[in-house]
Amino acid sequence: MSEFATIGTIAAIATAVVPQQGSVGIVRLSGNKALQIAETLFHAPGNQVWESHRILYGYIRHPLSAALVDEALLLIMKAPRSYTREDVVEFHCHGGIIAVQQVLQLCLESGARLAQPGEFTLRAFLNGRLDLTQAESIADLVGAKSPQAAQAALAGLQGKLAHPIRQLRANCLDILAEIEARIDFEEDLPPLDDKAIISEIERITAEIIKLLATSEKGELLRTGLKVAIVGRPNVGKSSLLNAWSQSDRAIVTDLPGTTRDVVESQLVVGGIPVQVLDTAGIRDTVDQVEKIGVERSRRAASAADLVLLTIDASAGWTQSDAEIYLQVQHRPLILVLNKIDLVETHYIASIQYPTNISQVVQTAAANNQGIDALEKAILEIVKTGKVQAADMDLAINQRQAAALTQAKISLEQVQATIAQQLPFDFWTIDLRSAIYALGQITGEEVTESVLDRIFHKFCIGK
Numbered sequence: 001m002s003e004f005a006t007i008g009t010i011a012a013i014a015t016a017v018v019p020q021q022g023s024v025g026i027v028r029l030s031g032n033k034a035l036q037i038a039e040t041l042f043h044a045p046g047n048q049v050w051e052s053h054r055i056l057y058g059y060i061r062h063p064l065s066a067a068l069v070d071e072a073l074l075l076i077m078k079a080p081r082s083y084t085r086e087d088v089v090e091f092h093c094h095g096g097i098i099a100v101q102q103v104l105q106l107c108l109e110s111g112a113r114l115a116q117p118g119e120f121t122l123r124a125f126l127n128g129r130l131d132l133t134q135a136e137s138i139a140d141l142v143g144a145k146s147p148q149a150a151q152a153a154l155a156g157l158q159g160k161l162a163h164p165i166r167q168l169r170a171n172c173l174d175i176l177a178e179i180e181a182r183i184d185f186e187e188d189l190p191p192l193d194d195k196a197i198i199s200e201i202e203r204i205t206a207e208i209i210k211l212l213a214t215s216e217k218g219e220l221l222r223t224g225l226k227v228a229i230v231g232r233p234n235v236g237k238s239s240l241l242n243a244w245s246q247s248d249r250a251i252v253t254d255l256p257g258t259t260r261d262v263v264e265s266q267l268v269v270g271g272i273p274v275q276v277l278d279t280a281g282i283r284d285t286v287d288q289v290e291k292i293g294v295e296r297s298r299r300a301a302s303a304a305d306l307v308l309l310t311i312d313a314s315a316g317w318t319q320s321d322a323e324i325y326l327q328v329q330h331r332p333l334i335l336v337l338n339k340i341d342l343v344e345t346h347y348i349a350s351i352q353y354p355t356n357i358s359q360v361v362q363t364a365a366a367n368n369q370g371i372d373a374l375e376k377a378i379l380e381i382v383k384t385g386k387v388q389a390a391d392m393d394l395a396i397n398q399r400q401a402a403a404l405t406q407a408k409i410s411l412e413q414v415q416a417t418i419a420q421q422l423p424f425d426f427w428t429i430d431l432r433s434a435i436y437a438l439g440q441i442t443g444e445e446v447t448e449s450v451l452d453r454i455f456h457k458f459c460i461g462k
């Protein structure tokens with residue numbers, strides 16, 4: 001894709017194309033033919049001025065038949081004052097799917113080509129409006145599933161990550177220049193201050209470690225937490241999902257074996273997107289369908305970030321609960337004692353569950369009780385186990401973490417090389433690879449295949 005990335009005028013529907021109709025749909029064009037295409041298709045009555053950053057009102061007509069296609073608004077943004085830094089034109093059409101698709105079709109017939117996923121943002125990157133971290137932030141912002149995730153993405157878009165990375169890379173380049181000067185003009189310069197260089201490299205490494213610590217939180221914010229409700233039949237797993245999501249998402253009956261398949265619900269807990277999975281009660285069964293369901297429960301449990309092992313408090317800790325526990329004990333786990341409305345407090349206290357379960361909450365799902373305690377316990381686990389970052393509005397992704405790790409390893413290698421008093425040439429090899437790794441994050445040094453991988457994850461029209 002990227003070899004012809006800035007060639008041609010691209011077009012795409014910029015708004016969501018979904019069965020539910022939006023009231024307005026936008027077709028966006030970028031490239032040197034954008035204005036000409038707009039002039040061909042758009043007819044603005046009266047004497048409206050065709051100026052940049054202005055909206056025109058008028059009609060979109062077929063260029064040959066003059067048939068009316070839509071009544072619309074036209075927005076012109078002339079290069080370089082646009083998202084891509086090229087000429088950009090937007091047709092703001094009536095919503096639904098028909099008008100926008102017809103207008104897109106006319107744009108394609110008039111000399112534009114269909115944009116690849118992420119190609120508008122790729123152009124913004126190639127034309128220097130955004131660096132790679134900012135481009136990735138745009139994808140994160142569009143995909144954000146919680147206000148906090150959106151906040152972190154916006155911070156990235158403002159350069160919160162690009163700035164420190166560029167600074168650290170500049171610091172490495174300064175060190176490199178000092179060393180290389182010694183290689184080139186050894187006799188004319190004062191000797192190199194090894195100690196100062198080592199301490200500067202240590203400082204840079206410490207900064208990198210700080211940034212790396214935000215990576216787990218980044219993953220949480222982006223992909224969220226997968227929570228599986230598991231337990232034997234009839235303990236109230238589906239009731240728990242319904243109480244938690246304040247819905248009738250899952251079928252609840254007093255028959256054991258009601259849930260046959262995994263039922264999902266998307267929630268936000270303390271700013272973290274949480275995907276909750278209600279599963280079939282785990283038991284030995286001859287029922288073919290239920291059997292498959294039970295297998296799916298096991299798979300959901302082993303793929304989950306967190307398991308809510310749910311038991312019926314009025315039945316105590318049964319043999320079946322113990323067997324299920326054996327299958328899920330290697331996962332982060334919260335024990336949910338459900339149906340506490342059926343028993344006395346002293347009975348709950350006497351339930352003999354394994355002592356290595358540290359997180360226990362009491363619920364009465366059928367009465368919507370205990371959800372607050374459950375959310376608190378989840379956040380507690382997230383806080384202690386997964387999230388170490390101090391700076392709440394910065395979160396790196398996996399690609400950035402990999403490059404930062406590479407930079408860190410290279411810098412540690414430089415330190416070792418200095419300690420062994422190897423020649424300057426050896427110092428610069430690893431220093432250069434640290435500089436390269438940092439440059440990959442912001443995109444100062446990047447290969448086409450990396451660009452393809454990043455931008456192909458975008459939706460079309462972004």
Ligand SMILES: Nc1nc2c(c(=O)[nH]1)N(C=O)[C@@H](CNc1ccc(C(=O)N[C@@H](CCC(=O)O)C(=O)O)cc1)CN2
Pocket residue numbers: 026053077080081082083090
């Ligand atoms: N209709 C519409 N809404 C949108 C976008 C868009 O492209 N179209 N955006 C994109 O997806 C986002 C906004 N991003 C944008 C970023 C820069 C410019 C722009 O024209 N910048 C110029 C002009 C600034 C100025 O006049 O000072 C510049 O920075 O040079 C436009 C949109 C979100 N909303």
Ligand SMILES: Nc1nc2c(ncn2[C@@H]2O[C@H](COP(=O)(O)OP(=O)(O)OP(=O)(O)O)[C@@H](O)[C@H]2O)c(=O)[nH]1
Pocket residue numbers: 232233234235236237238239240251252253254255256257258259260279280281282338339340341342363364365366367
């Ligand atoms: N008293 C009381 N009854 C509950 C509670 N939670 C669920 N129940 C009842 O327990 C029965 C089973 O509830 P479900 O939510 O379907 O149980 P499940 O664990 O999803 O069952 P399977 O899908 O068969 O594995 C229903 O009759 C619920 O109304 C509770 O907190 N208190």
Ligand SMILES: [Mg+2]
Pocket residue numbers: 237238239250251252258259278279280281
């Ligand atoms: Mg169920």
